Amino acid sequence: MPIKAILTDIEGTTSAVSFVFDVLFPYAAKHLPDFVRQHATRADVAEQLAAVRRDNNEPDADVERIIEILLGWIAEDRKATPLKALQGMVWEQGYQAGQLKGHVYPDAVEALKRWHQEGFKLFVYSSGSIQAQKLIFGCSEAGDLSPLFSDYFDTTSGPKREAQSYQRITQAIGLEAAQILFLSDIVEELDAARTAGMATCGLAREGGELAGHVTVDSFARIDPSTF
Numbered sequence: 001m002p003i004k005a006i007l008t009d010i011e012g013t014t015s016a017v018s019f020v021f022d023v024l025f026p027y028a029a030k031h032l033p034d035f036v037r038q039h040a041t042r043a044d045v046a047e048q049l050a051a052v053r054r055d056n057n058e059p060d061a062d063v064e065r066i067i068e069i070l071l072g073w074i075a076e077d078r079k080a081t082p083l084k085a086l087q088g089m090v091w092e093q094g095y096q097a098g099q100l101k102g103h104v105y106p107d108a109v110e111a112l113k114r115w116h117q118e119g120f121k122l123f124v125y126s127s128g129s130i131q132a133q134k135l136i137f138g139c140s141e142a143g144d145l146s147p148l149f150s151d152y153f154d155t156t157s158g159p160k161r162e163a164q165s166y167q168r169i170t171q172a173i174g175l176e177a178a179q180i181l182f183l184s185d186i187v188e189e190l191d192a193a194r195t196a197g198m199a200t201c202g203l204a205r206e207g208g209e210l211a212g213h214v215t216v217d218s219f220a221r222i223d224p225s226t227f
């Protein structure tokens with residue numbers, strides 16, 4: 001069945017792991033405490049603070065305790081939906097102030113533009129919140145790439161290592177799973193997408209193999225017509 005849509009991961013796939021770990025996460029760790037203190041009663045922030053209390057089973061946690069929990073989650077790279085939502089809000093301030101510019105590999109920019117022009121529908125699936133995804137592509141070093149994408153999916157569709165998440169995304173996209181090519185640098189994500197019936201391609205930017213999946217080191221080597 002020919003590929004009609006491409007669903008891509010961000011960290012380690014379109015964008016450098018070092019940008020996420022050395023720029024985005026430290027920025028969030030630095031600015032999140034004051035952001036939470038200042039906006040704790042704002043409806044969208046309060047909703048995420050309530051979710052942290054629920055997820056950590058600490059119904060009485062005050063704002064300072066929640067900040068402590070969130071900083072711990074950043075340090076351990078926990079893909080918790082409330083942390084991801086709050087990080088997106090903090091990064092928005094950084095992008096708006098011109099302190100952050102999204103990193104997207106030039107080969108990814110070139111291929112995404114070409115595939116879009118060729119008629120492939122492009123989608124993103126990342127543990128980063130949809131807001132964070134729109135920012136990294138909308139305020140990228142290569143300019144505003146957001147017109148390339150038809151839709152974005154985050155952990156509200158489920159964890160990235162579970163096949164059911166890819167089934168939900170397939171339903172939302174409205175194609176057969178076999179018509180969707182999923183790109184990622186994590187073998188467990190590729191395995192889950194394949195279990196859901198998607199075609200897969202691994203990105204190993206430093207070289208090597210993602211066991212059991214076609215693996216490339218650059219978007220320039222991906223030809224959707226061969227999957």
Ligand SMILES: CSCCC(=O)C(=O)COP(=O)(O)O
Nearest residue numbers: 010011126127128132133136
């Ligand atoms: C959307 S940029 C921030 C990336 C992020 O927070 C993250 O956890 C990366 O997860 P991914 O699923 O893109 O590997």
Ligand SMILES: [Mg+2]
Nearest residue numbers: 009011012185
């Ligand atoms: Mg990744």
